[in-house]
Amino acid sequence: MPKRLAYSLSDEVLEHVFSFIQSDKDRNVVSAVCKSWYEIERWCRRKIFVGNCYAVSPKMVIRRFPQVRSIELKGKPHFADFNLVPDGWGGYVLPWITEMAGAYPWLDEIRLKRMVVTDESLELIAKSFKDFKVLVLASCEGFSTDGLAAIAASCKNLRELDLRESEVDDSSVHWLSHFPETYTSMVSLNISCLGSGEVSFSALERLVSRCPNLRSLKLNRAVPLDKTANILRLAPQLVEFSTCTYSAELRSDVFSNLAGAFSNCKELRSLSGFWDVVPDYLPAIYSVCSRLTSLNLSYATIHSPDLIKLVSHCPSLQRLLVLDYIEDSGLEALASNCKDLQELRVFPSDPFDVEPNASLTEQGLVAVSLGCPKLQSVLYFCRRMSNAALVTIAQNCPNLTRFRLCIIEPNTADYLTGEPFDVGFGAIVEHCKDLIRLSLSGLLTDCVFEYIGKYAKKLEMLSVAFAGDSDLGLHHVLSGCESLRKLEIRDCPFGDKALLTNAAKLETMRSLLMSSCSVSLEACKLLSQKMPRLNVEVIDERGPPDSRPKNCTVDKLYIYRSVAGPRFDMPPFVWTKDEDLALRLSP
Amino acid sequence: MEVGRKMANMLGTDHDLNFKETELCLGLPGGIAVVAAGNETESSSSPKTNGKRGFSETVDLKLNLQSKESTMDLNKNLDDNGSKEKSGSAKDPAKPPAKAQVVGWPPVRSYRKNIMANQKNSSEESGNSGAALVKVSMDGAPYLRKVDLKMYKSYQELSDALAKMFSSFTMGNYGPQGMIDFMNESKLMDLLNSSDYVPSYEDKDGDWMLVGDVPWQMFVDSCKRLRIMKGSEAIGL
Numbered sequence: 001m002p003k004r005l006a007y008s009l010s011d012e013v014l015e016h017v018f019s020f021i022q023s024d025k026d027r028n029v030v031s032a033v034c035k036s037w038y039e040i041e042r043w044c045r046r047k048i049f050v051g052n053c054y055a056v057s058p059k060m061v062i063r064r065f066p067q068v069r070s071i072e073l074k075g076k077p078h079f080a081d082f083n084l085v086p087d088g089w090g091g092y093v094l095p096w097i098t099e100m101a102g103a104y105p106w107l108d109e110i111r112l113k114r115m116v117v118t119d120e121s122l123e124l125i126a127k128s129f130k131d132f133k134v135l136v137l138a139s140c141e142g143f144s145t146d147g148l149a150a151i152a153a154s155c156k157n158l159r160e161l162d163l164r165e166s167e168v169d170d171s172s173v174h175w176l177s178h179f180p181e182t183y184t185s186m187v188s189l190n191i192s193c194l195g196s197g198e199v200s201f202s203a204l205e206r207l208v209s210r211c212p213n214l215r216s217l218k219l220n221r222a223v224p225l226d227k228t229a230n231i232l233r234l235a236p237q238l239v240e241f242s243t244c245t246y247s248a249e250l251r252s253d254v255f256s257n258l259a260g261a262f263s264n265c266k267e268l269r270s271l272s273g274f275w276d277v278v279p280d281y282l283p284a285i286y287s288v289c290s291r292l293t294s295l296n297l298s299y300a301t302i303h304s305p306d307l308i309k310l311v312s313h314c315p316s317l318q319r320l321l322v323l324d325y326i327e328d329s330g331l332e333a334l335a336s337n338c339k340d341l342q343e344l345r346v347f348p349s350d351p352f353d354v355e356p357n358a359s360l361t362e363q364g365l366v367a368v369s370l371g372c373p374k375l376q377s378v379l380y381f382c383r384r385m386s387n388a389a390l391v392t393i394a395q396n397c398p399n400l401t402r403f404r405l406c407i408i409e410p411n412t413a414d415y416l417t418g419e420p421f422d423v424g425f426g427a428i429v430e431h432c433k434d435l436i437r438l439s440l441s442g443l444l445t446d447c448v449f450e451y452i453g454k455y456a457k458k459l460e461m462l463s464v465a466f467a468g469d470s471d472l473g474l475h476h477v478l479s480g481c482e483s484l485r486k487l488e489i490r491d492c493p494f495g496d497k498a499l500l501t502n503a504a505k506l507e508t509m510r511s512l513l514m515s516s517c518s519v520s521l522e523a524c525k526l527l528s529q530k531m532p533r534l535n536v537e538v539i540d541e542r543g544p545p546d547s548r549p550k551n552c553t554v555d556k557l558y559i560y561r562s563v564a565g566p567r568f569d570m571p572p573f574v575w576t577k578d579e580d581l582a583l584r585l586s587p
Numbered sequence: 588m589e590v591g592r593k594m595a596n597m598l599g600t601d602h603d604l605n606f607k608e609t610e611l612c613l614g615l616p617g618g619i620a621v622v623a624a625g626n627e628t629e630s631s632s633s634p635k636t637n638g639k640r641g642f643s644e645t646v647d648l649k650l651n652l653q654s655k656e657s658t659m660d661l662n663k664n665l666d667d668n669g670s671k672e673k674s675g676s677a678k679d680p681a682k683p684p685a686k687a688q689v690v691g692w693p694p695v696r697s698y699r700k701n702i703m704a705n706q707k708n709s710s711e712e713s714g715n716s717g718a719a720l721v722k723v724s725m726d727g728a729p730y731l732r733k734v735d736l737k738m739y740k741s742y743q744e745l746s747d748a749l750a751k752m753f754s755s756f757t758m759g760n761y762g763p764q765g766m767i768d769f770m771n772e773s774k775l776m777d778l779l780n781s782s783d784y785v786p787s788y789e790d791k792d793g794d795w796m797l798v799g800d801v802p803w804q805m806f807v808d809s810c811k812r813l814r815i816m817k818g819s820e821a822i823g824l
Contacts, residue, residue: 081698082691139698165698193698276706299702349703351693381693408693439694465692490691 011036015044024049046070051485051510053091053115054535057564058099069108070134071100075115077513077558078463079488081139084515084556086541088571091115094124095569101128108157109134116140117166122147126154134160144169145194152178159213162190170195176203181210188216192242192273195220201227209234215267218242221275225254232261240294241265242273243285250280263287272296272321279306289313293340296321298347304358308333318374319343324360324381331364335371344368345379351408362389369396377402384415385442390424394431403428404439410466410491413443420444426451429459436483439463449473453480461486471498478502490515495553496523503531511560518553521545527559528577535562538575545575719807721788723749725815736807742799749786749815788813 009017018041021027031041047070050056061068075091093115100107107129117140125132132155137143145168151158152175176199186207191199199220205227208214214235223231223244232238258281262268268288277300292314297307298321307322307330317338324346326334334341346364350357362385369375375397385407394400413419420443429435429452436458440448444467452459453476460483467473474494477487479502487509495518499506506512506527521538524545528536538545539556566576719736732752739745786798790809798806798813 079691081696082694083697084691139696165696167698275702298699299706301706347699348693348695351695351700381695406693410689410692463694465694491689 011040014040018044022047043067047109048072050074052560052562053093053096054564054567055510055560055562058096060564062099062103066103067106068100068104069106070111071096071107071109072111072113073115074113077114077488077511078486079490079513079515080114084490084513085558086539086571086573089539089574090567090569090571092569093117094121097121097124097128101125105129106131108132111136111138112140113138114140116142117147118142119144119147119150123150126150129155131157133157136160136162136164137166138162139165141167144171145173145175146171149173149175149178152176152183153180156180156183157185158183159185160188161186162188163193164190164218166193168194174200174203176200176207179203179207181206183207184210185213186211187213188240189214190216190218190242192218192220195222199223205230205234211235212237214238216240216270218272219244221273225258225281229254229257229261232258232265236264237267238265239267240270240272241268242296243271243277244273244275250278255281255284259284259287266291268292270294270296274300274302277302279303282306282310286313290315292317294319298323298345301325301349303327304330312337314338315340317341321345321347323347323349324356324358325349326364327359328361328364328367329359331360332367332371335367339372340374341368341372342374343377344372344375345377346381347379348381348406348408351381356383362386365389366392366396369393373397374399376400379404379406379439381406381408383408384412385421385424386414386416387419387421387424387427388414388416390421391427394424394427398431399434400428400432401434402437403432403435404437404463405441406439407442410441411443412441420448422447422451426455429455433458435459437461440467441465443467445469446473446476449476453477456481458483460484462488464489464492466491468492468494471495474498475501478505484508485510487511488513489517491517493518495519499523500526500530503527503534506534506559507531507561509561511558513559514557516555517557519557520551521548521554522550524554524557525577533561533563535560535566536576537570539573540575541573719810721810721812723752723813723815726817734813736810741803742806746786749813785817786813786815 014037018027018030021030024047027041027045031038042064043066045065046068048061048065048068049072050061051074053073053075073093073096075093076085076089079085080089091114093112097110101124105128108131110125110132111134115137117137122143125135127150132151135151135155135158140163143166148161148163148168151161199222201223204219204223208217208231215238217231217235217238218240219228219231219242221244225244228244232241262285265288269291271285271288271292271294274297279302282302289310290313293316295310295314295317297310300323303325304327307326311317311320311330311334315337317334318340319342320334320338322330322345326346331346334344344365346360360382362382365378365380365382366389369392376399378400379402382405385405390405414421414424421440422445425438425440425444425448429438433455435456438452438456438459438461440463446469449468449472452462456462459481462477462481462484464487471494473492474489475498477484478498484505489512492514494514499519500523524536524538527534537558537560538554539558540554542548542555545552545554570576720733721736723732723734734745734748734752736745739748787795788798788806788810789795789812791811795814801809
């Protein structure tokens with residue numbers, strides 16, 4: 001019966017059916033059914049996600065999918081966020097833009113993460129894609145306000161411009177003014193990363209007032225309080241808003257203006273920003289608090305009593321980002337007030353101080369795990385933890401999908417028992433069967449990896465630091481975690497044996513990054529030779545790895561699968577297979 | 588070429604964490620990695636921090652020793668519940684000393700580190716009601732510290748905190764109103780002539796003054812930075 005059905009459905013019908021299939025995974029499965037489905041599917045695929053820009057070349061993508069409208073690319077590995085990948089490593093988007101400019105004239109969405117984007121790339125985007133709608137540059141760098149001006153001037157139908165956490169150079173051009181007066185399409189604008197010189201208030205106000213569809217507005221720190229109120233009054237339909245600088249003293253006229261402006265915003269669901277906020281101004285937002293689902297206070301240096309007051313006004317909160325100033329008492333208040341909480345991130349206010357400057361311990365997280373049954377995603381920085389607490393959390397929250405714990409001092413043991421946290425994290429992976437992301441910290445032996453290999457069957461991303469005793473730890477993870485896609489490890493005694501034994505596993509993953517571990521150059525070379533579809537990059541700024549004694553370990557190792565072969569834009573401190581090594585040894 | 592320029596920036600900075608003592612690789616003596624930026628408010632406003640500014644490796648070693656010996660408790664005033672547990676770290680000799688700072692740890696993104704550093708800067712400059720953070724230097728010490736003057740209510744409290752921070756330091760005796768007892772000139776001379784240390788501060792006018800002369804609150808409002816000088820050097824004040 002199915003066979004006849006497949007022959008009887010015309011291409012147009014199949015294409016129409018496929019248009020309902022949005023997820024990449026499902027699309028990939030569909031394309032593998034048979035040759036004709038592969039052909040139909042590739043012509044109608046509109047969205048592409050490339051998790052590692054070096055895994056495939058732009059020409060290959062274009063060859064297979066000739067009519068793409070939306071592309072998402074990721075460049076540097078996650079550890080680059082913490083300065084563990086030297087500047088100049090790679091992740092350049094220009095080659096992609098250049099190819100797509102010719103092949104995809106109707107491309108309307110580009111989303112990039114951790115890539116190097118130049119003004120030239122932005123100008124090329126502005127020039128090449130007539131109906132360009134969405135530009136998201138997350139944690140990118142390499143461009144200036146010149147490039148933004150080009151986008152603003154040319155993209156008449158731009159709906160979304162999101163520069164979240166990117167580094168933008170100020171070229172002193174008033175790029176916002178480059179949006180023509182006829183431009184009215186903005187729906188989402190995030191310029192919170194821009195410095196003070198880079199935004200003109202009058203241009204901003206004019207832009208906001210003529211874009212009736214504006215739903216999300218995230219401004220930068222430099223917009224003063226009275227301007228904030230003005231902007232809110234111009235856009236009461238906002239759903240997401242990032243507030244601006246709060247002034248030093250409380251002025252009642254400014255306060256009531258601000259409070260009035262906020263009370264107009266009936267659709268507001270998400271607030272962020274709050275840089276330099278003075279607690280006395282917080283009541284200005286009380287009118288919207290009951291509807292808030294997302295609150296990002298992670299740049300606000302306000303302390304626990306004020307945080308407790310604020311949080312008690314927000315019963316609908318689903319997502320909270322906050323500094324450790326919230327303290328255990330604040331988290332207890334959160335647990336009793338916000339029963340819909342799904343995501344909690346607690347960041348350290350002073351990560352490099354030896355002593356804690358806020359009374360935040362494992363108790364806060366335990367309280368939240370007890371009080372918030374829908375909790376799914378946790379990022380928690382703290383200075384002490386116990387296995388008992390971890391077990392409790394695991395039992396309270398079996399639906400956790402993301403659990404990232406950072407005990408600030410490396411090798412910190414359970415403060416109650418002095419033991420490693422093997423049992424605690426073991427409980428997490430055993431109870432939380434849907435866990436897809438895990439970050440470990442504290443004192444850990446090879447045991448914890450045995451638990452992870454045994455239980456964490458859905459785990460896709462694992463981050464490990466200062467943990468383990470031997471190769472066995474790495475072996476447990478590579479041999480046990482069936483769904484593993486990304487593995488990043490630093491300062492662990494993992495070496496050649498585990499890597500070479502599990503070489504085949506590496507082809508099933510997106511990437512593996514090992515920094516300051518115990519892998520030798522020989523192993524890297526061997527891996528390179530054995531596995532032609534892996535790019536094995538030795539990142540070492542100390543000089544040619546070949547020139548070092550045999551037992552010397554490599555500084556950083558980045559292994560990723562690729563069908564594009566070796567890349568040609570490697571900086572001098574990245575070393576790969578033999579031929580390239582010979583070329584590099586000469587200055 | 589852009590890559591070459593960036594490469595040149597990397598030269599001269601080491602950030603290796605090196606477990607094997609017998610390796611002939613380039614690395615720091617003692618195998619302790621250099622600290623990352625983040626708590627340096629002098630870090631440049633350029634967001635392109637590469638995490639390679641910071642203390643020298645010798646400072647890290649000293650900090651490590653000091654923190655073990657003294658009951659350094661700068662933030663005692665901030666801790667309400669009073670029960671502060673020291674994290675009990677099992678020290679494995681193959682692993683880096685727990686209190687040495689390493690590159691990229693704790694995993695706080697550069698973006699966030701820069702914003703927090705800028706916030707501390709601006710609160711100092713505008714002198715808002717948040718905190719009165721001032722740098723404290725001590726002659727002979729290789730690194731500076733920071734204190735929040737608003738955390739203390741008197742010279743004595745400040746003196747105690749600084750004493751713990753720089754354990755070989757003493758502020759001498761204060762009279763009933765918390766000011767130096769001028770009536771006892773000999774005491775003052777002893778103090779200044781001794782090898783004990785004496786705190787001085789830079790006020791809003793840029794002048795260096797002896798700590799203790801003015802009422803506490805006036806001192807907090809006018810103090811821009813603190814310097815702990817050798818008593819013999821303080822004669823000129």
